[in-house]
Amino acid sequence: MDAAGQAREQKKQELLQELAELMVEEQIEEGVFLNTPHYSMIERTAVTLGRRLSCEVQQRAAREVAANSPAACPCPTCGTSCDVHVDQRQVRSVDGPVELTESVAYCPECRRCFFPSAIGHGTG
Numbered sequence: 001m002d003a004a005g006q007a008r009e010q011k012k013q014e015l016l017q018e019l020a021e022l023m024v025e026e027q028i029e030e031g032v033f034l035n036t037p038h039y040s041m042i043e044r045t046a047v048t049l050g051r052r053l054s055c056e057v058q059q060r061a062a063r064e065v066a067a068n069s070p071a072a073c074p075c076p077t078c079g080t081s082c083d084v085h086v087d088q089r090q091v092r093s094v095d096g097p098v099e100l101t102e103s104v105a106y107c108p109e110c111r112r113c114f115f116p117s118a119i120g121h122g123t124g
Helices: 001-027 040-065
Strands: 072-074 080-094 096-107 112-114
Touching: 001 040, 040 080, 040 096
Parallel strands: none
Antiparallel strands: 072 080, 080 096, 096 112
Protein backbone atom coordinates (compact mmCIF):
# COMPACT_ATOMS: atom_id res chain seq x y z
CA MET A 1 0.00 0.00 0.00
CA ASP A 2 1.35 3.42 -0.92
CA ALA A 3 1.60 6.43 1.41
CA ALA A 4 -1.74 7.88 0.27
CA GLY A 5 -3.46 4.56 0.86
CA GLN A 6 -1.91 4.23 4.30
CA ALA A 7 -3.02 7.77 5.17
CA ARG A 8 -6.59 6.94 4.09
CA GLU A 9 -6.57 3.76 6.17
CA GLN A 10 -5.35 5.67 9.22
CA LYS A 11 -7.99 8.38 8.72
CA LYS A 12 -10.74 5.75 8.35
CA GLN A 13 -9.58 4.06 11.56
CA GLU A 14 -9.57 7.38 13.41
CA LEU A 15 -13.06 8.25 12.16
CA LEU A 16 -14.40 4.81 13.08
CA GLN A 17 -12.98 5.17 16.58
CA GLU A 18 -14.54 8.63 16.87
CA LEU A 19 -17.92 7.29 15.73
CA ALA A 20 -17.66 4.47 18.27
CA GLU A 21 -16.99 7.00 21.02
CA LEU A 22 -19.98 9.09 19.96
CA MET A 23 -22.27 6.07 19.91
CA VAL A 24 -21.17 4.97 23.39
CA GLU A 25 -21.59 8.55 24.69
CA GLU A 26 -25.18 8.48 23.44
CA GLN A 27 -25.75 5.15 25.18
CA ILE A 28 -24.29 6.56 28.39
CA GLU A 29 -26.67 9.53 28.18
CA GLU A 30 -29.55 7.10 27.65
CA GLY A 31 -28.54 5.20 30.78
CA VAL A 32 -27.78 1.97 28.94
CA PHE A 33 -24.84 1.19 31.21
CA LEU A 34 -26.49 1.91 34.57
CA ASN A 35 -27.19 -1.80 34.66
CA THR A 36 -25.38 -4.47 32.72
CA PRO A 37 -27.06 -4.42 29.31
CA HIS A 38 -27.68 -7.54 27.29
CA TYR A 39 -24.97 -7.71 24.67
CA SER A 40 -27.60 -7.60 21.92
CA MET A 41 -28.27 -3.94 22.85
CA ILE A 42 -24.62 -3.07 22.26
CA GLU A 43 -24.56 -5.07 19.05
CA ARG A 44 -27.79 -3.52 17.76
CA THR A 45 -26.36 -0.01 18.17
CA ALA A 46 -23.19 -1.01 16.29
CA VAL A 47 -25.14 -2.63 13.46
CA THR A 48 -27.37 0.45 13.13
CA LEU A 49 -24.31 2.67 12.77
CA GLY A 50 -22.79 0.27 10.26
CA ARG A 51 -25.93 0.38 8.15
CA ARG A 52 -25.96 4.17 8.19
CA LEU A 53 -22.34 4.19 7.04
CA SER A 54 -23.14 1.67 4.31
CA CYS A 55 -25.93 3.87 2.93
CA GLU A 56 -23.64 6.91 2.91
CA VAL A 57 -20.93 4.98 1.04
CA GLN A 58 -23.46 3.69 -1.50
CA GLN A 59 -24.79 7.19 -2.14
CA ARG A 60 -21.29 8.61 -2.58
CA ALA A 61 -20.20 5.78 -4.89
CA ALA A 62 -23.31 6.20 -7.06
CA ARG A 63 -22.59 9.93 -7.40
CA GLU A 64 -19.06 9.08 -8.56
CA VAL A 65 -20.36 6.66 -11.19
CA ALA A 66 -22.81 9.28 -12.47
CA ALA A 67 -20.12 11.98 -12.52
CA ASN A 68 -17.97 9.82 -14.79
CA SER A 69 -20.71 9.06 -17.31
CA PRO A 70 -20.42 10.49 -20.82
CA ALA A 71 -22.63 13.38 -22.00
CA ALA A 72 -24.03 11.17 -24.77
CA CYS A 73 -23.88 7.50 -25.65
CA PRO A 74 -25.28 5.13 -28.24
CA CYS A 75 -28.53 3.28 -27.60
CA PRO A 76 -27.70 -0.37 -26.94
CA THR A 77 -30.57 -1.43 -29.21
CA CYS A 78 -30.34 0.82 -32.30
CA GLY A 79 -27.10 2.77 -31.87
CA THR A 80 -28.71 6.23 -31.96
CA SER A 81 -26.67 8.79 -30.04
CA CYS A 82 -28.66 9.77 -26.94
CA ASP A 83 -28.12 12.54 -24.42
CA VAL A 84 -27.34 11.40 -20.90
CA HIS A 85 -28.69 13.19 -17.86
CA VAL A 86 -28.33 12.59 -14.14
CA ASP A 87 -31.41 11.62 -12.19
CA GLN A 88 -32.08 10.74 -8.57
CA ARG A 89 -34.36 8.16 -7.06
CA GLN A 90 -34.64 6.46 -3.75
CA VAL A 91 -33.90 2.75 -3.61
CA ARG A 92 -33.97 0.37 -0.69
CA SER A 93 -30.65 -1.37 -0.16
CA VAL A 94 -30.19 -4.21 2.30
CA ASP A 95 -28.97 -1.58 4.75
CA GLY A 96 -31.77 0.93 4.27
CA PRO A 97 -32.92 3.72 1.97
CA VAL A 98 -30.36 5.18 -0.42
CA GLU A 99 -30.77 8.32 -2.52
CA LEU A 100 -29.33 6.94 -5.75
CA THR A 101 -27.80 9.30 -8.30
CA GLU A 102 -27.61 7.66 -11.70
CA SER A 103 -27.02 8.43 -15.34
CA VAL A 104 -30.06 7.90 -17.55
CA ALA A 105 -30.42 8.18 -21.31
CA TYR A 106 -33.57 8.10 -23.41
CA CYS A 107 -33.65 6.83 -26.98
CA PRO A 108 -36.39 8.55 -28.99
CA GLU A 109 -36.10 5.94 -31.75
CA CYS A 110 -36.68 2.94 -29.46
CA ARG A 111 -38.72 4.93 -26.94
CA ARG A 112 -36.80 3.46 -24.04
CA CYS A 113 -34.61 4.58 -21.19
CA PHE A 114 -31.31 2.93 -20.47
CA PHE A 115 -28.50 3.35 -17.97
CA PRO A 116 -25.20 4.09 -19.70
CA SER A 117 -23.11 3.44 -16.59
CA ALA A 118 -24.17 -0.21 -16.72
CA ILE A 119 -23.36 -0.77 -20.39
CA GLY A 120 -20.48 -3.16 -20.81
CA HIS A 121 -20.70 -4.40 -17.23
CA GLY A 122 -23.23 -7.16 -17.79
CA THR A 123 -26.08 -5.23 -16.16
CA GLY A 124 -27.30 -2.98 -19.03
